[in-house]
Amino acid sequence: MKSKSIFAIAIAGIMVVSVFAFVQPLVLSADQPLFKMTLVAPGSANLLRRQWGLIIANSFQSVGIDARVVFLGWGSVYDRILTPPPENIGKTWDEGGWDALFIGWTPGAPSTPFSGAFQIYYSKNLPPNSNYFLWNNPQSDRLIESFMTKGYTPEGIQAFKDWQMVQYNDVPASQIFFSQAVFTADSALNFHGYEWIFDNIGPTPQFLTGRSEVVLATTGELLDLCPPLSNSWYDTEVFNSVFDSLYYLDSNYEFKPAIALDHPTVSADGRTFTYKIRPGVYFHDGIEVTADDVVFSFLAYLNPQSGSQQSAYEAGYIGEDITFKWLDGSTTRLVIDLENGVGYYPAPDDVSNPRKATIEAVDKYTVRITIADFGELGKPAATFHPEGDGVAILPKHVLGNVPFEQWKEHPFNKGTGTYVSNGQTFSGPIGCGPYKFVSYDPVRAIVTLEKYNNYWNKANLEAQGLFQVQKFYVRYIVEKDAAIAALKNGEVHILDQNYQLSRDYQAGNLNFATNYILRGSGIQQLGYNMRHPVFGTGTATPLGKQDPSRAAEAARYVRLAFEYLIPRKLIIENLLSGFAEPASVHVNPLSPYYNTACVPRDYNPEKAKEYLAMAGYKVPAAGGQVTVGASYLVNEPIVFTGQFIVDPVAAVQEGGFVALLEMSTDNSTFTPVAQTITTTGGYYQLVYVPTSTGTYYFRVSLPGVGAKTAAASTATGPTFPYSGLTLAVPPQKTQSVKVTVTSIDDMLTTYKNQVSQLNSQVASLNSQVASLTNLAYGAIVLAIIAIIIAAILGMRKK
Secondary structure, eight states: HHHHHHHHHHHHHHHHHHHHHOOOOEEEEOOOOSSSEEEETTTTTHHHHHHHHHHHHHHHTTOOOOOEEEEOOOOHHHHIIIIIOGGGGGGGGTSOOOEEEEEOOOOOOOOOOHHHHHHHOOOOOTTSSSSTTTOOHHHHHHHHHHHHHHHHHHHHHHHHHHHHHHHHHSOOOOOEEEEEEEEEEEEOBBOOTTTHHHHEEEGGGGGGOOOSSEEESSSSOOOOOOOGGOOOOOHHOOOOOTBBSSEOTTTTTTTEEESSSSSEEEESSSSEEEEEEEEOOOOSSSOOHHHHHHHHHHHHHHGGTOOOOSHHHHHHOOOOOEEEOOOSSSSEEEEEEETEEEEESSOOOTOOOOEEEEEEEEEEEEEEOOEEETTTTTTTTTIIIIIIIIBOOOOOHHTSSSSSGGGGSSSHHHHHHHEETTTEEEEEEEOSSEEEEEEEEEETEEEEEEEEOOOOTTTHHHTTOOOOSSSEEEEEOOOOOHHHHHHHTOOOEEEEGGGHHHHHHTTTTTTSSSEEEEEEEEEEEEEEEOOOOTSOTTTSSHHHOOOGGGGHHHHHHHHHHHHHHHHHHHIIISSSSOOEEEEEESSOOOOOOOOTSOOOOOOOHHHHHHHHHHOOOHHHOOTTTEEEEEEEOOOOOOEEEEOOOOHHHHHHHHSBBBEEEEOHHHHHHOEEEEEEEOTTTOOOEEEOOOOEEEEEEEEEESSOOOOHHHHTTOSSSSOOOOOSSSSOOOOOOOEEEEEEEEOOHHHHHHHHHHHHHHHHHHHHHHHHHHSOOHHHHHHHHHHHHHHHHHHHHHHHOO
């Protein structure tokens, strides 16, 4: 019984080893990826972005880059990329940071593009104050300082155009396209010329007529309701009509006085701006707006302690050591450390900064602001008004009693929970705009705003027949089809352009509504982490390793390769039905200051390979690899998987490619035995069932014929002469792989041979043991061997 148990264990071990030998996959040798990168796409806000993200990732893969796309919610995007903790700034995806980000930007006023360029690309504006790319280009900074201090003069405009060329050549982000958005609304609504502003700057329901209650459907998620804490379009859709600023943008893109009575008086040296505040403006709790509220609002925007995402932007215009003077005669001081995103308030005497400024409440209705010099040119920002003074007016009597560190979680910002002001209970922000916040229902995903009947401009608007909307709702609906259905049945009345409605518009699915075609409605880009060791600093590129002094040059070559791997026209034509313009730089083509010399780069993989070669990379050969087991049983399915590196443009247009499995017995003459259609990413899976034993060689062939082309022909079966059809891409073949097909009888014979070999080995070992000096150890070994042999011989007899 004991000998049988020992034999059972021995033979089980042989079987286990044999089984694993049969199913162990064999991967043919292939060139390693050039490098890997993770492309992040916000997963719920813009569903088409997922598709062009995958197209671009496939394109990167086509030259040997291990690129993948991950979809994150907006909260995760902010935590990792846009507003990361200081210790995570610049880290790669694998380190908890990011590599590349698909993101869209609202366009801003075409008449004043300088502010957006400064905020997003100036090197001092580290996250959370934009420049999330961490671009640090001295030439860019010099030109930004030039046009910011010269303003919209011929010299300033030329500096702005020169800056665009620097951005174009250095590529901190690949600009994909400017939207020609389809903005769809209930036909009963009249926007009175504000449709572009409504859908690009922020909702203006006070200018709407035709309905007393209006519901806006949007794709995003609500994050922050306190304006300085937000940098999200989806938040703006709620709070834009809750707050007023000193000025507003009219339908001609001109800034007109709002809380301010007129444009400011500016001193001769361009450093001091004096504003007269409109009397009789009330917050939604009935407290009048005074100069103190304006001063406090600038403090909130400037102070990083509040969680402001605008502090570096405002500090660039105003200064970094600011003294605030209040109506009661007291003063306080804020010192900002932009490099570390830290604010000291109230600032101690031993903390200071040479960029000194003052913001003072002169009297109840007068505010005076004296700004510091901008950059290194010894001049103040020439565009402080209207680009730097556009803060939303916040209630000092409410937020002034809340520690800055608690603003983020306060009901004022979150829209849930309650607080009391002026004897009234509120559950969201208090502003002085035309609509007051009523509630946010996170379960139903809907925000309710209500007309503020004590609004300062009510009489004037109503005299023009405006301000008819009594209640304005913002409803979050992720899926486009659900949003269109809601519009059709009257549940909502306006669709946010981020639903990407161009295809539906072209197909006539939106004919029941009014559709506005809005040119220059925001830009979509792929931003790069400029501290990434491959395409940021270049230290991990072959050229950068060989010659560290050329690392930055190598990184720029890689980013230029990315530029030529983005099929802008394919994305626009196939995903957006032509409703967009290829982009080259981050400046609205509607702007009169756009540099037309910056021509969008065409899709050109060969050009991309040239730039990768300049960075020291060797692009892998076509053909890819095939994965399959080494041995199989007869009549057992053999599954072959792999990926061809294919042109993503042709792949999308054709819906994949024909792939053939070819078999040979001599590794010379191959016959097609199975076929499939690859995905648009070039992935395939082929299955073949062998009917006889033997040694075979298999390879996978891509004849270059697209799926649509094959379907339109008489093509049937793997032996069809595909070479006679029009090719979409050049043909490819994998290397061949050797596969052994055996039978159960063959396996048993193999086991018998193994036992025979074991007998011979035992006899040899017996001879060796006999000559051992230590007979005791030899006896033990012989005893064990004798037991094994007896067991094997006994079983063979059976």
